[in-house]
Amino acid sequence: MKEECAVFGIHGSNQAALMTYLGLYSLQHRGQESSGIISSDGGRMYEHKAMGLVSKVFSKETLDGLTGHMAIGHNRYSTTGMSHAVNTQPFLVNCKIGKIAVAHNGNLVNAVELRHEMEEKGSIFRSTMDSEVLLHLIARSKAGTIEEMMVESLLQVRGAYSLVFLLKDRIIAGRDPDGFRPLSLGRDGDTWIVASESCAFDIIGAEYVREVEPGEILVIDGGEPRSIRFAEPAKRLSRCIFEFIYFSRPDSRVFGENVDKVRRKLGCKLADEAPAPADIVISVPDSSNTIALGFSEGSGLRYEFGLIRNHYVGRTFIRPRQDERDWDVRIKFNPVRGVLEDRSIVVVDDSIVRGSTMRKIVSMIRDAGAAQVHLRIGSPSITHSCYYGIDTPTRGELIASSHSVEEIRQYLGVDSLHYLSREGLLSCVDDPENYCTACFCGDYPVERKGRDRVPEAKENKC
Ligand code: AMP
Numbered sequence: 001m002k003e004e005c006a007v008f009g010i011h012g013s014n015q016a017a018l019m020t021y022l023g024l025y026s027l028q029h030r031g032q033e034s035s036g037i038i039s040s041d042g043g044r045m046y047e048h049k050a051m052g053l054v055s056k057v058f059s060k061e062t063l064d065g066l067t068g069h070m071a072i073g074h075n076r077y078s079t080t081g082m083s084h085a086v087n088t089q090p091f092l093v094n095c096k097i098g099k100i101a102v103a104h105n106g107n108l109v110n111a112v113e114l115r116h117e118m119e120e121k122g123s124i125f126r127s128t129m130d131s132e133v134l135l136h137l138i139a140r141s142k143a144g145t146i147e148e149m150m151v152e153s154l155l156q157v158r159g160a161y162s163l164v165f166l167l168k169d170r171i172i173a174g175r176d177p178d179g180f181r182p183l184s185l186g187r188d189g190d191t192w193i194v195a196s197e198s199c200a201f202d203i204i205g206a207e208y209v210r211e212v213e214p215g216e217i218l219v220i221d222g223g224e225p226r227s228i229r230f231a232e233p234a235k236r237l238s239r240c241i242f243e244f245i246y247f248s249r250p251d252s253r254v255f256g257e258n259v260d261k262v263r264r265k266l267g268c269k270l271a272d273e274a275p276a277p278a279d280i281v282i283s284v285p286d287s288s289n290t291i292a293l294g295f296s297e298g299s300g301l302r303y304e305f306g307l308i309r310n311h312y313v314g315r316t317f318i319r320p321r322q323d324e325r326d327w328d329v330r331i332k333f334n335p336v337r338g339v340l341e342d343r344s345i346v347v348v349d350d351s352i353v354r355g356s357t358m359r360k361i362v363s364m365i366r367d368a369g370a371a372q373v374h375l376r377i378g379s380p381s382i383t384h385s386c387y388y389g390i391d392t393p394t395r396g397e398l399i400a401s402s403h404s405v406e407e408i409r410q411y412l413g414v415d416s417l418h419y420l421s422r423e424g425l426l427s428c429v430d431d432p433e434n435y436c437t438a439c440f441c442g443d444y445p446v447e448r449k450g451r452d453r454v455p456e457a458k459e460n461k462c
Pocket residue numbers: 246287349350351352353354355356357358390391392
């Protein structure tokens with residue numbers, strides 16, 4: 001199951017649940033389907049989780065009930081078909097070592113296989129989440145200490161995981177040896193924090209310390225966190241480059257780099273690769289704002305606000321008749337006629353997945369009177385699904401898996417279209433050999449096994 005999520009953990013705060021709530025608030029962009037916090041006072045654990053946004057899930061009363069100086073939290077992304085309360089995290093179980101809870105970002109590629117093996121032997125599962133498989137492995141381990149149990153279990157799973165565990169007296173954070181998903185360590189005096197992105201440190205006044213390293217677990221139980229290397233980091237890491245393109249917030253630091261800086265470079269590179277005969281450049285707010293700024297810097301074209309986004313759109317019960325009007329996009333964006341009319345426009349977006357959103361946006365921009373529309377995309381074309389935690393649809397639904405750039409240009413109705421090259425993309429990060437680009441070329445760094453095998457894996461090398 002795909003898990004595109006946010007994780008957070010804090011140890012040594014007399015307001016641990018409140019700090020976790022604030023951290024989750026700043027990480028809302030990583031998951032909007034459900035949210036949860038579990039706290040511990042060193043003896044008992046307290047839990048609250050529900051479907052919905054952080055602001056809806058928690059109240060003063062629920063936070064007051066989450067006592068203790070330690071807490072972990074999780075925001076889950078909406079994925080089709082799996083949207084059940086039973087799949088909310090953090091996930092808490094009671095086993096021979098007592099209560100243990102986990103918050104997970106990533107996707108274990110051998111979870112289905114391990115689950116079948118365990119079910120054959122009589123294990124009963126409560127959810128469809130990968131993370132439950134991991135808790136079963138820990139519960140079954142015969143190792144001597146909790147850290148050893150965890151290491152033994154982590155060595156059996158494959159794929160992407162940035163994890164935060166809560167035990168009654170400690171927090172343990174860990175990251176897979178390939179380093180797929182981000183996880184950072186922060187501190188505020190004697191309070192230690194781990195979070196998917198550093199924007200969660202800023203909101204609570206903590207400072208960024210470093211990344212949790214690939215193949216490392218950190219045991220946080222008072223004093224300096226203890227580091228245990230449970231596996232050698234992969235020779236070539238598989239950090240998800242999509243974190244820089246779309247997923248992370250621009251004010252965050254992930255994989256040791258500032259997202260804002262990388263995103264601006266993407267825009268600048270795009271302007272280098274494909275300048276356009278235009279009057280102005282606009283973004284599709286908010287995800288491509290910084291890439292468009294970079295394009296503006298690189299091309300010398302003025303950056304204007306050509307689309308206004310309504311920030312108050314949640315899940316709406318209004319389902320206007322499915323006629324020719326594109327309600328979903330109209331509810332979210334409105335064109336600024338005075339900016340667009342009679343102008344030749346460069347529209348910068350971060351990515352095209354199915355192509356349906358962009359087709360509607362282009363028609364909206366044309367209806368507002370634009371003379372020409374030149375589309376520039378801050379990533380290469382997405383031709384393959386992700387199996388490591390980014391929610392991409394099946395390959396057949398990805399427009400670029402079966403259409404050429406010219407066909408896509410015609411479908412979208414733009415005058416010109418350019419995707420950033422893979423080389424251009426990689427030139428924007430410090431450490432280009434250490435990124436996964438499987439969604440752009442199908443070169444999957446970790447293959448799925450058995451029933452869960454990726455059919456198209458390795459077929460289309462970068
Ligand atoms: P579409 O091409 O209509 O499927 O939508 C593409 C838009 O969705 C892009 O412009 C991104 O802003 C956004 N997007 C890209 N990847 C994802 C993702 N994994 N989850 C949610 N939205 C995404």
